Amino acid sequence: MEPGLYHILFISAALFFVGVYGFFTRRNLITMLMSIELILNSVNLNFIAFNKYLWPQKMDGLFFTIFIIAIAAAEAAVAIAIIINLYRSHQSIDVANAEELKY
């Protein structure tokens, strides 16, 4: 069977929910960040697939993907700075130990 839009949507949905599963089960901040990266990548794949198969005369999906990649890079950098700072003060990056932000 020739792969088309539905195949790519299947892969992207599966990757999204793999990321959601990781986000639910992990209790370590770095692995949660990895799950977020998987989720963002699945969204990018979706945008590219829609752009290729449904709107080939425009490039809106492509630009959305470029901007999402840029935002994801900024987000990862800030998150890792926060994680390293948290490790310095708490000697642990488990979410259970990081509850001081609540108050």
Add this chain to the structure above:
Amino acid sequence: MNGATIIFYLLAALTLVSGLLSVSTRQIFRAAIYLLFSLIGIAGLYFWLDYQFIAAVQIVVYVGGIVVLIIFSIFLTQQAGEKLAKQKIGRKIFSALAAFCGFALTMVQVYQHTFYESPGEFVPVSVFNIGKKMLGVTVEGYALPFEIISMLLLAAMIGCIVIAMRSKPETM
């Protein structure tokens, strides 16, 4: 079944299997390496779709940037050879159930929906066209989001430095 189809399925399997291993392995360094392979699989899918520029950006930014950043932060925050704590089996089962139900719901919706291709002339996705639109100031240009993203990256960079800076010891 021709070569392109086989390559598509191989890339899909690489992406999904390494993504699944990345969220389920208990050794954090291996999780980062599996994430690397998953991102490479997605870059391969972009190549398969003929979006070479996005594939190159994916490899440069994700594989070369974010994963290296994650590996460095693992080195900085993790004791060597230490495994992640085991999760409760109940939480695992309910998470898997929730994820699977969401996936099934999404796929049912997708397969019931018919997508229509919008008519119009095909525009080749060349770097020339991308650059012309990216910095275009006409109705179809993306110069304003480009500038906003550059401001966001600057703010994130300064924020990272401020957050991660070691506070000065009290001199008094």
